[in-house]
Amino acid sequence: xxxxxxxxxxxxxxxxxxxxxxxxxxxxxxxxxxxxxxxxxxxxxxxxxxxxxxxxxxxxxxxxxxxxxxxxxxxxxxxxxxxxxxxxxxxxxxxxxxxxxxxxxxxxxxxxxxxxxxxxxxxxxxxxxxxxxxxxxxxxxxxxxxxxxxxxxxxxxxxxxxxxxxxxxxxxxxxxxxxxxxxxxxxxxxxxxxxxxxxxxxxxxxxxxxxxxxxxxxxxxxxxxxxxxxxxxxxxxxxxxxxxxxxxxxxxxxxxxxxxxxxxxxxxxxxxxxxxxxxxxxxxxxxxxxxxxxxxxxxxxxxxxxxxxxxxxxxxxxxxxxxxxxxxxxxxxxxxxxxxxxxxxxxxxxxxxxxxxxxxxxxxxxxxxxxxxxxxxxxxxxxxxxxxxxxxxxxxxxxxxxxxxxxxxxxxxxxxxxxxxxxxxxxxxxxxxxxxxxxxxxxxxxxxxxxxxxxxxxxxxxxxxxxxxxxxxxxxxxxxxxxxxxxxxxxxxxxxxxxxxxxxxxxxxxxxxxxxxxxxxxxxxxxxxxxxxxxxxxxxxxxxxxxxxxxxxxxxxxxxxxxxxxxxxxxxxxxxxxxxxxxxxxxxxxxxxxxxxxxxxxxxxxxxxxxxxxxxxxxxxxxxxxxxxxxxxxxxxxxxxxxxxxxxxxxxxxxxxxxxxxxxxxxxxxxxxxxxxxxxxxxxxxxxxxxxxxxxxxxxxxxxxxxxxxxxxxxxxxxxxxxxxxxxxxxxxxxxxxxxxxxxxxxxxxxxxxxxxxxxxxxxxxxxxxxxxxxxxxxxxxxxxxxxxxxxxxxxxxxxxxxxxxxxxxxxxxxx
Numbered sequence: 001x002x003x004x005x006x007x008x009x010x011x012x013x014x015x016x017x018x019x020x021x022x023x024x025x026x027x028x029x030x031x032x033x034x035x036x037x038x039x040x041x042x043x044x045x046x047x048x049x050x051x052x053x054x055x056x057x058x059x060x061x062x063x064x065x066x067x068x069x070x071x072x073x074x075x076x077x078x079x080x081x082x083x084x085x086x087x088x089x090x091x092x093x094x095x096x097x098x099x100x101x102x103x104x105x106x107x108x109x110x111x112x113x114x115x116x117x118x119x120x121x122x123x124x125x126x127x128x129x130x131x132x133x134x135x136x137x138x139x140x141x142x143x144x145x146x147x148x149x150x151x152x153x154x155x156x157x158x159x160x161x162x163x164x165x166x167x168x169x170x171x172x173x174x175x176x177x178x179x180x181x182x183x184x185x186x187x188x189x190x191x192x193x194x195x196x197x198x199x200x201x202x203x204x205x206x207x208x209x210x211x212x213x214x215x216x217x218x219x220x221x222x223x224x225x226x227x228x229x230x231x232x233x234x235x236x237x238x239x240x241x242x243x244x245x246x247x248x249x250x251x252x253x254x255x256x257x258x259x260x261x262x263x264x265x266x267x268x269x270x271x272x273x274x275x276x277x278x279x280x281x282x283x284x285x286x287x288x289x290x291x292x293x294x295x296x297x298x299x300x301x302x303x304x305x306x307x308x309x310x311x312x313x314x315x316x317x318x319x320x321x322x323x324x325x326x327x328x329x330x331x332x333x334x335x336x337x338x339x340x341x342x343x344x345x346x347x348x349x350x351x352x353x354x355x356x357x358x359x360x361x362x363x364x365x366x367x368x369x370x371x372x373x374x375x376x377x378x379x380x381x382x383x384x385x386x387x388x389x390x391x392x393x394x395x396x397x398x399x400x401x402x403x404x405x406x407x408x409x410x411x412x413x414x415x416x417x418x419x420x421x422x423x424x425x426x427x428x429x430x431x432x433x434x435x436x437x438x439x440x441x442x443x444x445x446x447x448x449x450x451x452x453x454x455x456x457x458x459x460x461x462x463x464x465x466x467x468x469x470x471x472x473x474x475x476x477x478x479x480x481x482x483x484x485x486x487x488x489x490x491x492x493x494x495x496x497x498x499x500x501x502x503x504x505x506x507x508x509x510x511x512x513x514x515x516x517x518x519x520x521x522x523x524x525x526x527x528x529x530x531x532x533x534x535x536x537x538x539x540x541x542x543x544x545x546x547x548x549x550x551x552x553x554x555x556x557x558x559x560x561x562x563x564x565x566x567x568x569x570x571x572x573x574x575x576x577x578x579x580x581x582x583x584x585x586x587x588x589x590x591x592x593x594x595x596x597x598x599x600x601x602x603x604x605x606x607x608x609x610x611x612x613x614x615x616x617x618x619x620x621x622x623x624x625x626x627x628x629x630x631x632x633x634x635x636x637x638x639x640x641x642x643x644x645x646x647x648x649x650x651x652x653x654x655x656x657x658x659x660x661x662x663x664x665x666x667x668x669x670x671x672x673x674x675x676x677x678x679x680x681x682x683x684x685x686x687x688x689x690x691x692x693x694x695x696x697x698x699x700x701x702x703x704x705x706x707x708x709x710x711x712x713x714x715x716x717x718x719x720x721x722x723x724x725x726x727x728x729x730x731x732x733x734x735x736x737x738x739x740x741x742x743x744x745x746x747x748x749x750x751x752x753x754x755x756x757x758x759x760x761x762x763x764x765x766x767x768x769x770x771x772x773x774x775x776x777x778x779x780x781x782x783x784x785x786x787x788x789x790x791x792x793x794x795x796x797x798x799x800x801x802x803x804x805x806x807x808x809x810x811x812x813x814x815x816x
Contacts, residue, residue: 057080057089057128058753059082060079060080060089061077061078061079061080062078062080062128062131063076063077063078063131064076064131064132065132065716066078066132066133066135067133067135068103068135068137068142069135069136069137072154072694072716072718073101073154074100074153074154075716075717076097076100078091078133079092079094080092081113083117084117088125088126089126090124092113093113093114094112094113097114098115100153102142102151102152102153102154103115103137103141103143104141104142104143120138121136121137121138122135122136123135123136124136130712131711131712147229147230147261147262147266148226148230148261148262148263148692149262149263149693150692150693150694150718152226155224155719155720156717156718156719156720156725157720157723158192158656158657158723158724158725158726159192159641159724159725159726160192160194161190161191161639161640161641161642161659161724162189162191162192162639162640163190163191163637163638163640163657163724164188164190164637164638165186165187165636165637165650165651165653166185166186166635166637166638167184167185167186167187167635167650168184168185168186168634169183169184169283169295169296169297169632170182170183170184170630170631170633171183171283171297171630171631172628172630172631173323173325175325175626176626178325180207180325181207181208182205182207182283182321183204183206183207184204184205184292184295185205185214186203187200187201187202187203187204187214188200190653190722192723192724195720196222196223197222197223197721198221199219199220199222200216200218200219201216201217201218201219202214202216202217203291203293205295217237218236218237218238219236220234220235220236220238221235221236222234222235224258224261224720226261229257229261229262229346230258230261231257232257232258232721233254233255234253235252235253236251237251237356240254240349240351240369241256241349241351241367241369243339244339244369244382244383244394244396244410245369245383245394245412245459245460246460248351248355248357248365248367248385248460248461249355250351250353250354250355250365251353251354251356252351252352252354253351254349254351254352254353255348256350257347258721260692260693260721261691262345266341266342266345273286273304273305273316274303274305275303275318275320276301276302276303276529276543276545277299277301277302277303278320278322278328278545278566278568279324279575279595279603280299280300280575280577280593280595280603281299281300281605281622281629281631282297282298282300282320282321282322282323283631284296284297284298284305284318284319284320284321285318285320285321286305286317286319287318287319288317290359291358297618297620297631297633299577299593299607300564300577301564302516302529317329317330317331318330318331323603323622323627324627328541330533339379339396339398339408339410339433340379340406340408341371341372341379341398342373343373343374343375345371346371346373347370347372348368348369348371350367350368350369351365351366351367351368352366353365355387355464357461357465359465359468360464361464361467363389364387364388365386365387365390365460366385366386366387367383367385369382370383376400377400378397378399379398379399380396381395381396381398381410382394382395385460387460388418389416389417389418389463390415390417390418390458390463390464391414392412392415392459393412394410394411394412395410396408396409396410397410404434404436405434405435405436405445406434406435406436408432408433409431409432409433410430410431411428411430411431412428412430412431413426413427413428414427414429414458414459416456416458416466418467419466419467427452427458427475428453428454428457429450429451429452429457430453431450431451441486442486442487442488442489443484443485443486444483444484444485445483445484450476450479450480451477452478452504455475457475458475462475475503475504475505476501476502476503476504478500478501479500479501480498480500480501481497481498482496482498482499483496483497483498484497488519491519492517492520492526493518493519494516494517495514495515495517496514496516497512497513497514498512498514499511499512499513510533511532511533511534512533512534513531513532514529514530514531514532515529515530516529516530523550523551524548525548525549525551526548527548528547529545530542530543531543531544541568542567542568542569542570543566543567543568543569544566544567545564545565545566546565546566547562547563547565548563548564549561550562553581557582557583557584558580559578559579559580559581560578561578561579562576562577562579564576564577571597572597572598573597573598574595574596575593575594575596576593576594576595577591577592577593579591585675586674586675587610587611587612587675588608588609589608589609589610589611590606590607590609591606591607591608592604592605592606592607593606593607595624600625600627601625601626601627603623603624603625603627604622604623604624605620605621605623605629606620606621606622607619607620608620611675612675613648613649613675613676613677613679614636614679615635615647615648615649616635616649616650617632617633618633619631619633636648637649637650637651637685639651639657639659639685639724641659641724641726642726643663643681643683643726644681644683646679646681646683646685647685648676648684648687649687650687651685652688654721654722655687655688655689655690655691655722656689656690656691656695656720656721656722656723656724657686657689658685658686658689658697658717658724658725658726658727659683659684659685659686659726659727660683660685660686660697660727661678661726661727661729662682662699662729662731663728664732665704665708665731665732665733666679666680668682668684668699668700668703668704669699669700669703670684670686670700671698671700672698673686689719689725691720691721691722691723692718692719692720694716694718695716695717695718695719697714697716697717697727698713698714698715699713699714699729699731701713704731705733707733707734707736708731708732709733709777709778710729710730710731711730712729712730713729715727715729732758732762732764733778734758734777734778734779734780734781735777735778735780735802736775736776736777736778736779736809737800737808737809737810738810739773739776739785739798739811739812739813740772740773740811740813741772741812741813742812742815743794743814746772747770747771747772747773748768748772748774748787748789748794749768749789749790750768750769750770751767751789752767752768752789753765753766753767753768753787753788754767754768754776754786754787755785755788756780756783756785756786757780757783757784758779758780764776764777764779768787779798779800781799781800781801782797782798782799783797784796784797784798785798794815795815795816796813796816
């Protein structure tokens, strides 16, 4: 071990010199006699030609993270040549490199290097320790990037891959002699190839009385583009924009802008689906266009669901089946994107295809919707929808007014033909909306009013249904939506939402009001709510409740206690639960609960959840009186990529996925990703990355096994939407060896470079110390070491005999 330390110290002298700035190195000639003072004999056997040139690494091609003016651009191979100025080699950027880096400069000279070394104000710095190349260029030579949050040149489409999600849930409810069993399987599949993304969404469900065979909800192919302000091309089954006209399911083609490509001031977001589960366990289904597009089992209390398969506009029907078999339903709008756009922003959605409403005849149609930021506070928008026997035209404007807030108003004209008896109908619909934040009072106030000014106005879907059956359509007369959120400071937050719809027939008036208040006191939180709704069959539901929870967690482990009291239409329900997290990593969660509904037997239950790196599983059992309920579920994802097949948690088919690889090294955890670690083959899936944004991925070095070497722990990527990005870290484990290398009966000179292939096929290098000694790690049991110095080179074979990661191999060899 003393010899090993000596080699490390003497090699460190070279390392200290390598840390000097290149400008200092270029003016300095290293005297080999310096090493005599360190007790190193044979000053003539020292090769310092590389360092005397002021360079810390030789010319060649290196995989580096490239930064321009301090901003990460891309990670790619860069070719370096000898610099005319001395010092570190010069990065020779080819035409392909400048295009990928967004550099708008071409050398006037007939040279492979597009950016000349003598370009004024062009600086470069290479840090081989962090594998980083930093370039400084005048803004004049960089491509304009006013709208995009990152340069389109840096977007990574990733590698060819196959993707799959599975989501299975099961529930068995028994009440007296009645039994109700329900199963649901949701599958999502995808293929990534040459920048194209093919996706399919299918579901299967089964109950005691009915089985729905595996059916495809939609199949489509997509590709993004960066011309103009960017966007996405879609072909197949999809939904049109639902902010101006009602969203239309179709089979065809679509061009649409993508907000997530742009800087934050240009983006919009859609809300999550929210509601309240009253019993200890319930099945929540999300239905759209008469199809179940999502289903899951949830515990008691308020919930929020996001990442639903279908996020087109229109209305969702949310169905909640409680533990006692009772069912509640309500609708929630998916039309929530604001119309206001930043000055110069052009947002669009252009569709041509065949409508795909359930229960209607197919109809060819074309639709175009445009939103344009005409001024700092003015947005103009409009569009048209044309089909056989139907047309609609709309125009509107949005304004930002000091003291009033954001307002918008639009008018839509519709004309419906091909009606029974040869009739045609024309109508108008006016809409106005307003939103205002009152900073002084902490109030957010939004009022949205839809008013259909004539009986004869129809949406596209209503027209298609009327053309088929000839019945009087349920034409809306008025619709009002109200939303108020009030911050109460230390007293918490209060929110009120309301909705009312009336129809010309007067028979189907829908109303709904929800009030919610939450407050926290350290580890204690209190939530109260009131919900009143009237459905299409004039049934009125009133629900009020209060819950208290206490969290006693430390380092991920602990217990939380909660108590809940609610009343539904005058009937009280009380519930108490204990939630236990026995492990620091939060993989396991246990919940024991008891509940009592007035007029019914009490119900006790136990729920177990597991969240691992390969999947997520849950199971629960609830019993009381004649009521018994069993539920179970499993969900996860699979990715087939260039290095094998990797299992993981549920993927987002729209968001990018990174396949982390630490070749041959298992159990390496990924920082900031709970319970995600590399599998037996050294691969792990990291899903839900931010598309077109910089995403940093890091290894948790505390999880590395003894004897594992890491050349880098952090990587920054800029993935395109839906891409599968390979992220291969320089991690290796293997033999450690101290060689004394002789060449023609003399020690290999100090400063020579030794290189060997590790288990992953990557080159590992090390500098020679004095007396021909070199210390190397991460080696295979057998292999060949190549040695280079000056104009000479040689190689030798070795066989450590598999002594183990912690036992250095020591041998004297002859290099030939």
